[in-house]
Each structure stands twice: as structure tokens, then as C-alpha cells.
Amino acid sequence: MSEPYDVVIIGGGPGGYVAAIRAAQLGLKTAIVEKRGALGGTCLNVGCIPSKALLQSSHHFETANEEFAAHGIKASVTLDLKTMLGRKDKVVSDLTQGVEFLMKKNKVDYIVGEGQITEPGTVVVKGKKKQTLKTANIIIATGSEVTPLPGVSIDEKQIVSSTGALDLKKVPKNLIVIGAGVIGLELGSVWRRLGSKVTVVEFLDHILPGMDKEVSKQMGRTLKKQGVQFKLSTKVTGAKAGKGSVTLTAEPVSNAQGGGKKETLKADVVLVAIGRRPYTENLGLKKAGVEMDDRGFIKVDEDFQTNVEGIFAIGDVIGGAMLAHKAEDEGVVCAEIMAGQSGHINYDTIPGIVYTWPEAASVGKTEEQLKEAGVEYKSGKFPFTANSRARCNGDTDGFVKILADSATDAVLGCHIVGPEAGDLIQEVVVAMELSASAEDIARICHGHPGLSEAVKEAALAADGRAIHM
Ligand code: FAD
Ligand code: NAD
Numbered sequence: 153m154s155e156p157y158d159v160v161i162i163g164g165g166p167g168g169y170v171a172a173i174r175a176a177q178l179g180l181k182t183a184i185v186e187k188r189g190a191l192g193g194t195c196l197n198v199g200c201i202p203s204k205a206l207l208q209s210s211h212h213f214e215t216a217n218e219e220f221a222a223h224g225i226k227a228s229v230t231l232d233l234k235t236m237l238g239r240k241d242k243v244v245s246d247l248t249q250g251v252e253f254l255m256k257k258n259k260v261d262y263i264v265g266e267g268q269i270t271e272p273g274t275v276v277v278k279g280k281k282k283q284t285l286k287t288a289n290i291i292i293a294t295g296s297e298v299t300p301l302p303g304v305s306i307d308e309k310q311i312v313s314s315t316g317a318l319d320l321k322k323v324p325k326n327l328i329v330i331g332a333g334v335i336g337l338e339l340g341s342v343w344r345r346l347g348s349k350v351t352v353v354e355f356l357d358h359i360l361p362g363m364d365k366e367v368s369k370q371m372g373r374t375l376k377k378q379g380v381q382f383k384l385s386t387k388v389t390g391a392k393a394g395k396g397s398v399t400l401t402a403e404p405v406s407n408a409q410g411g412g413k414k415e416t417l418k419a420d421v422v423l424v425a426i427g428r429r430p431y432t433e434n435l436g437l438k439k440a441g442v443e444m445d446d447r448g449f450i451k452v453d454e455d456f457q458t459n460v461e462g463i464f465a466i467g468d469v470i471g472g473a474m475l476a477h478k479a480e481d482e483g484v485v486c487a488e489i490m491a492g493q494s495g496h497i498n499y500d501t502i503p504g505i506v507y508t509w510p511e512a513a514s515v516g517k518t519e520e521q522l523k524e525a526g527v528e529y530k531s532g533k534f535p536f537t538a539n540s541r542a543r544c545n546g547d548t549d550g551f552v553k554i555l556a557d558s559a560t561d562a563v564l565g566c567h568i569v570g571p572e573a574g575d576l577i578q579e580v581v582v583a584m585e586l587s588a589s590a591e592d593i594a595r596i597c598h599g600h601p602g603l604s605e606a607v608k609e610a611a612l613a614a615d616g617r618a619i620h621m
Contacts, residue, residue, distance in 0.1 A: 157181050157287040159490060160275045162267035162435070165193020166476040167467025168293030169251050171483030176258040178491035183285060184260055185267035185277050191251040192244075194295050194468075195476040198315045201247055203338055205240040206318065207507050210345035219546060231346060237319060269436040272462050289462050289490055292442075292450060293483065294435060296428040296468035301330060303390035304424055310393040314339060317423045323347045324420035328400055330388050332359035334506050335425035337375065341508045344380055351381045351417070353388055353402055355426075360506065364518035364567040366553065371512050371569055374549050389414075391422055398422045430469045447471070454496065456486040464490065478502050501584045505574035510550045513577035516565030516584055519555060528558035532590060532614030534606050536570045538621050541601040547571035552610040554580070554590055561589035566610075572603055579607055590614040 159175050161168045164186030172184045190197055213236075216229045255262045265279020269292075275285045298313040300306065308316035317339045323346045329336040332354035344350040352359070359375075359382065360368045372382065385405045392399050397418050404412035430448045437444065443451045443459045449471035456464045466486050467479035481502075485495035506512040522529045533553045536542040550570030556563050566580035583593050593611035598604050605620075612618045 155181070157183050157261075157285060159183075159289040159291060159487070160185060160267070160285050160287040161291040161293055162269075162275065163193065163293035163295055163467070163469075164188070164191040164251070164262075165293060165295045165467060165479060166195045167295070167479030167483045168193065168291065169255070169483075170480040171291050171293060171466060171487045172260045173254060173258050174484045174487035175490065176260050178487060178493075180487070180491060182258075182260045183263055183287070184255065185263045185265060185275065185285075187264070187266040187279075189264060190245075190248040191255065191262065192248040193293075195479075196248050196251065197244060198318060200476050202240050202244050202318045203314070203335075203342070204507055205243045206236070206342045207338060207509075209236045209239065210342045211509055214345040222546065231323070233321070233323065233346070237321075240318070266434060268434055269440045269442075269463065272440060272460050289464065291456075291483075291486060291490075292432075292435065292458075292463065292465040292469060293467045293479070294431050294469050295479075296474055297431045298424065299427040299429045301388065301424050301426055304330070304388065304422070305391075306424055307393060310398050310420070311391055311422045311424065313424055317343070317421075317425075320421060325349065326351070326419040327421050327423065328353060328398070328417055328419040329423045329425060330400075331425040331427070332356075332382065332384075333361065333425060333427065336423065337371070337380075337506060337508050339423060339425070340380055341375070341378075344378065349381075350379070351383060351419070353383045353386050353400075353417075355385070355387055355405060357385045359384070360512065362518075363504070363506075363512065363514055364553070364565070365520055367512050367514065367567045367569055370550060371506070371508070371510075374510060374569070375508065396420065428468065428474055430471065432469060445471070455489045456482060472499065473502055473504065475502065475504065498585065501581050503574075503577045503581050505577065507574060510547065510570045511568075511573035513568045513573035514566070515577055515581050516563070517555065518565060518567065522555060522564060527564070529555050529564055530558050530590075530614050531555050532610045532612065532618070534609035534613050534618055534621060536603075536606055538609070539601075539603060539606045541603050541605070542571060544601065545571060552576070552606045554593070554607070554610040554614050556590040556611075556614045561591055561614075563588055563590055563593065563611075566607075568607075570603070570606070576604055576607055579604060 158180035161184045175182045265277040277283045327348040329340045329352045390401045400417040403414040450465040466482035488495040503515045535551045537548045553567045555565040590611040598608045
């Protein structure tokens with residue numbers, strides 16, 4: 153048995169490994185337990201990173217095929233999928249090894265195996281050998297897993313989750329995506345760009361639930377123009393994998409009220425992307441007495457403390473936005489609180505980004521949320537067609553919309569569809585974090601010609617005085 157630790161972290165994803173680094177920086181004797189065989193969690197291994205590597209590669213492929221000619225570049229382009237997937241794998245392994253290096257650098261003990269809490273203060277790790285770790289504190293950062301769909305069993309070959317969809321060895325002729333959320337649209341975009349006919353089946357009557365409705369509408373129009381087909385208000389009731397194809401049964405959601413025709417759809421590959429659920433298998437939570445809510449998320453207070461003293465939880469496993477940067481920030485704050493410091497997270501300023509092209513990005517309240525809360529607000533909107541840099545780049549789809557309080561002018565939200573939306577939103581995140589007004593953003597000098605001038609113009613538009621519109 154080792155010397156007792158100050159903290160043992162179970163799960164080496166963005167929540168867990170960032171908490172480990174911060175705890176070690178603060179002088180805590182720290183260990184991290186990860187069963188996957190690589191650090192970085194869902195995000196680095198089968199999530200954010202491989203998906204963004206493929207989005208970038210497939211974007212290059214489509215640009216070369218469809219857009220070079222307009223720039224006066226003649227190119228003949230063919231796809232080498234094996235190399236594309238190999239590059240993605242190398243990006244992943246370089247980054248996961250980088251995290252392992254960071255553990256060494258910060259003197260965090262990295263223990264490979266499945267961690268189980270046998271009692272508060274004790275974690276048993278089942279790896280190559282069984283180890284018992286004694287510790288003052290435990291942080292649970294075990295993340296999430298794919299939500300299964302009844303009647304649809306995932307084989308990761310023909311019926312795949314995001315993990316299988318990141319590693320298809322052949323471009324499917326037809327791909328059906330179940331769920332028009334972030335994963336469905338990002339990975340649907342990858343395979344459409346590489347040549348698949350993509351149909352997205354969505355339960356709701358709109359795509360990207362939770363985002364501002366105007367963003368959802370604009371993204372729907374743009375993706376349709378790119379060739380993605382949508383079947384909205386449609387429920388998948390089953391899927392059967394046969395030789396070479398999958399048969400899917402679906403029906404209109406209105407069937408609950410009667411009427412509507414059932415239909416059968418066929419595809420080479422079906423991607424199930426209907427959300428993720430907390431992962432706590434074999435953790436020993438019941439025995440340790442750790443409370444969970446009715447959806448299986450671990451309950452914590454504002455200091456990430458569970459109901460059991462000395463056991464904390466962060467990241468996807470506690471719910472809220474299932475985002476890597478949210479998990480990371482929770483990891484930092486949790487470690488700081490554990491070390492006797494104070495800290496908090498402003499959940500109103502966590503950005504959400506969809507890495508399609510154009511990208512969609514959002515921070516703060518949507519118009520729908522402001523209306524529901526009865527907040528008087530003004531809206532300033534600026535289209536990328538009127539932004540000179542977007543014109544130079546040939547990326548004019550989309551807009552920036554800034555929502556500000558009618559009385560105080562405080563920025564309440566920002567919603568962007570457009571080129572580099574994920575980076576553009578960060579300016580508004582900073583503004584909101586510093587309690588800025590739309591006028592503040594409007595008065596800041598923005599470099600010309602820049603996409604960020606669209607943010608400034610939207611801020612001006614909130615006061616009815618955009619210059620270039
Ligand atoms: P995880 O990253 O899930 O890590 C948990 C780790 O704990 C896992 O490695 C698991 O093996 C380990 N573990 C579980 N139980 C045990 C145990 N008992 N013992 C030892 N180890 C254990 N988010 C973004 O912000 N941006 C994106 O672009 C983005 N893209 C995504 C794309 C896809 C396809 C997917 C699936 C997700 C994406 N996400 C993205 C979400 C992001 O991956 C998660 O929000 C993030 O990984 C959560 O971090 P975490 O540390 O809470 O958990
Ligand atoms: P999601 O919650 O974003 O979307 C799931 C979609 O599936 C919803 O639109 C939902 O209405 C629909 N759906 C649910 N049941 C259905 C059914 N039976 N038939 C048809 N449609 C159905 O979930 P996701 O896309 O699986 O992503 C999971 C998580 O991963 C998200 O929380 C997201 O935050 C995270 N993620 C983030 C990024 C990013 O930040 N760029 C990228 C990928 C994933």
C-alpha cells in the first residue's frame with residue numbers, strides 16, 4: 153500500500169486530468185486512476201479531438217473539390233481515407249501522450265485500472281495488479297457514455313455510436329443519423345463532405361435543441377443547402393442490421409396522438425446520436441452512500457462536494473452542459489476549494505460551439521429564454537454578407553446576434569452562425585464575464601478586415617446604429 157494521498161481522482165478526462173494538475177500545483181499529493189489505457193477521456197480519445205481532426209480534413213477535401221475553382225485554382229482531388237483516419241489517430245495519440253507527460257511533470261501518480269470506492273477514503277484499483285489507495289479526498293470524474301436507443305443495438309460497424317462513426321473504413325453511400333444534436337450534425341457533416349448521402353432523423357420539430365431558434369433555423373437552411381436531408385418530428389422505433397445495409401423503422405411523433413404513416417428507411421450505416429448519460433458503473437457509489445438524481449447524475453453542492461464528506465464529483469457525471477471546457481473549469485475550482493482556496497464558476501458564460509461549417513456558437517441567454525423570463529431586451533444582428541473579410545474568404549453564410557438588456561445595455565447573450573464562430577464568441581464571453589454593455593463592445597477597436605468586425609457591428613446594431621448595414 154502506498155502513502156496516503158491528499159486526493160485520488162477517478163477518471164482521466166478533461167475534468168479529471170485538469171483537476172489533477174491543479175491539485176498538484178497547489179501542493180497536494182495526487183493520484184489519477186484511468187481504466188482506458190490512455191489519458192484524456194472521451195474528449196481526447198473518442199470525442200472533441202478525433203471529431204475536430206476529421207472535420208478539418210473533410211473541410212479541406214470539400215474546399216479543394218468545390219471552392220478552389222472559384223479562386224482560380226485548378227486541382228484534381230481524390231480521397232485517401234486511410235491516411236485521413238491515420239492522421240486523426242496520430243493527433244489523438246500525440247495529445248494523450250502529452251497529457252501523460254503533464255502528469256509526470258506535475259508529479260501526479262498515474263495508475264492504470266478501474267477505480268472503485270470501497271469506503272470513503274479508500275479507492276481500490278483493478279489493473280494489472282490490485283492496489284488499495286488511501287486518500288483524504290476523492291474526486292469522481294468518470295464522465296458519460298452514449299445513451300442507447302431501445303430497439304437499436306449498436307455494433308459499431310453498421311449501427312454505430314460517435315465512436316464507430318469516427319473510424320468508418322469506407323465512406324457509406326447512405327448514412328442515417330438519429331438525432332440532430334451536436335454529434336449528429338458534426339459527424340453527419342464529416343461523412344457528407346466525403347461523399348455520403350446523409351439523412352438526419354430528429355424527434356423534435358427543430359435541430360440543435362437548446363440553441364437560439366434563429367441559429368437552429370439558419371443552420372437547418374445552410375446544412376440543407378449543403379445536401380443534408382432532415383426528417384423532423386420523426387421517431388425511430390427500431391433498426392435491424394442485415395447484409396450490407398440497415399433497415400430503420402420510423403414514425404411521425406404525432407402518432408402518439410394517432411394518425412401518421414410509419415415508414416422504413418435503408419442505409420449502409422446508421423449513427424445513433426441521441427445524447428449521453430452519466431457513467432458510474434462499478435464505482436461503488438451505492439455502498440459508499442453517494443447520492444445520485446433520478447437520471448443517474450451525481451448530486452453535488454456548489455463546492456462539488458457530494459453528500460459524503462471527502463467525496464467530490466465534477467464534469468459530465470454531475471450533469472449540466474456536457475462540455476470539455478466546463479469539466480476542466482470544474483476540475484480547477486474543485487481542486488482549489490479542496491486546497492482551502494475559494495472559487496466559483498459562472499455557468500452563464502460557458503460557450504457552446506458546433507464545429508460544422510459554418511460553425512454555430514452561443515453564450516448566455518437565448519431569445520426564447522429571455523422571453524420566457526419576461527426580460528426586456530434589445531437585439532442587434534449583423535449578417536456576414538456585409539462583412540468584408542467574410543466576402544474575401546467566400547464565407548458569407550450566417551450572422552452575429554447580440555442580445556442586451558433594454559434598460560442597462562448589459563450583454564445577456566450572443567448567438568453566431570458563421571465562419572470561425574467558435575473563436576468569435578470568445579470576445580463576447582470575456583465581455584459578459586466583465587459585465588460589459590453592448591456599447592462597450594461597440595466602442596472597442598476591431599482590426600480590419602476581420603470577421604470580428606461583425607461582432608462590433610452587431611453590438612452597434614443593438615442600438616440601431618450599425619455602420620455597414
Ligand atoms: P470523460 O472525458 O468522459 O472522462 C471520463 C474518464 O473516466 C474516461 O476516460 C473513463 O474511461 C474513465 N473512467 C470511468 N469510470 C472509471 C473507473 N471506475 N475507473 C477508472 N477510470 C474510469 N465537448 C466540447 O467541449 N467540445 C467538443 O468539441 C466536443 N466534442 C465531442 C465529440 C464527441 C463525439 C463526443 C462523444 C463528445 C464531445 N464533447 C465535446 C464532450 C466532451 O467529450 C465531454 O464533455 C468531456 O469529455 C467530459 O469530460 P469528463 O472529464 O467529465 O469525462
Ligand atoms: P444532443 O443532446 O446534443 O442531441 C441529441 C438529439 O437527439 C436531440 O436533438 C434529441 O431531440 C434527439 N433525439 C433524442 N431521442 C431521439 C429519438 N428517439 N429519435 C430521434 N431523435 C432523438 O446529444 P449528442 O449530439 O448525442 O451529443 C451528446 C453530448 O456531447 C452533448 O451534450 C454535447 O454537449 C456533447 N458534444 C459537444 C460537442 C461540441 O461541443 N462541439 C460535440 C459533440 C458532442
